Amino acid sequence: MITVTGASGQLGRLVLAELLARLPADQITAMVRDPAKLSDLAGTGLRIVQGDYNAPETLAPALAGTDRLLIISGNEFGRRVEQYQALVAAARAADVGYIAYTSILRASENPMYLAQDHRAAEGLIAATGLPHAFLRNGWYSENYAGSIAQGAGTGGFIGASGAGRIAGAARADYAAAAAKVIAEGLTGTYELGGPAYTMEDLAATIGAVAGRAVSYQNLTPEEFTAALIGVGLPEGFAQVLGDSDRFAAEGWLDTGSTQLAELIGRPVTPLAEVVKAVLG
Template sequence: MPTYAVTGATGRLGRLVIERLLDTGVPATEIAAVVRDTDKAADLAARGVEIRQANYDDPLTLPGAVAGVRRLLLISGDTPGQRVAQHTAVIDAAKLAGVERVVYTSILKADTTTNPLAPEHKATEAVLAASGLPYTVLRNSWYTENYTDQLPQYLQTGAILGATGGGRVSAATRADYAAAAAAALTRDEDGNAVYELGGTAFTFDELAEAVTEVTSTTVVHRDMSATDLADTLQTVGLDAGTAGFVAALDHSIALGELATDSDDLSRLIGRPSTPLRDAIRAARG
């Protein structure tokens, strides 16, 4: 019977967590990959990982997906407005199945931030606390990939647009967060634990400088108000709601809500987080 289960196991984070578990010596027979589409997990099955089909939106599928598991990594859902109900269903199933610990991927400073993504994470943390299950909360800052995935656009336009007001963001790569999740899942904890996770903080000016240095293409940062950013994003095709949402995320950075001095990430993974320039080089290929 598997010891560990990972939800969203064919997603970009979940797959990396399972690869990390395998790479650090966890036998494949001790890992269950909980997925919506089993066909997408064929490569994991070929490595000996047990594949369990479940859907956050179908609570009846969840008890069987976590049955017999000692520790569960609950990777947050990707549908805003539905996450609390989805996560609650998983937590209820975990309690019913006798899971010994739930590890949950939350957001940095979930209990204090104004970040528009935070309320559902804060609510999920409350559900965990009320469940009586031992838990570990991984409060992740931004993925570096939020920026490196936009390299083609940066290089084409020569600019990084933002409304961060010089604020810093403690981004780390998805692989760094996956390594932290694998470490948290396999380590023995006394009681509950909350980790504030983030890499070395940088400003958007420093991001532009790093992109320029790595690519030898001049890219500048153009900072503006959140209102102006939302208006600009609408001119390039975003609807008003999405543009306002993106601007609100940048405003959260301006308030310092996605920056942390915590060394929890480096302590969990046993090394410094991936440097920004290295992440840009990797994305550049």
């Protein structure tokens, strides 16, 4: 039995779709905080269980019968390490035999704020002694959906990553890689990303798709954070984005690895295709 956590999220749903194409549905369990969010998949035959990272007592029962566990990283910044501790402990209690985890590029040394919890999670999983895989995902190109829409609509967008190269890929590419790794029980550390692009490249791609000139305005991380707060983003989230751009400018979201394309057995989705999908 394969269990996928965070299964109702954007990545989780894509992973489930990939697994359903690979395996009999009765070999797949989707663990979610609110099973109603996967009610549309009830007819597929996969097992849907309730498990809440913030309610540790729900985790071991949800993992009962699990041979391989895919932990899709959560987004509750400031609570994730505690959540991962509970989840890994529950996996041990449920006699899970293998764990895969969606991490971030170069997690062991990446200075980004986002990398801290990933580094801790990798350490917790490695300490179990179980066979495991770390899927160190690069940026989802869909993370720039707001910038893509703004660029197409107004002719410009802002950021703070300078000329930093982003080895981004479509979320579906990362999902396909995760499904292969968990379905086959592959082990090791995978640095995953696509052909790198800069924000100037993104602007040019938006312009080509939208049929208009699009420019990128580079700000300092502090200016970018303030601008995001100014348009209504929560301060904590804006700070995370500003921090991410700060280190993206230094190359921390780039990788020369081709492991993503190798795992999925095809070229990574071109940036232009992601832009087209965002713009509809």
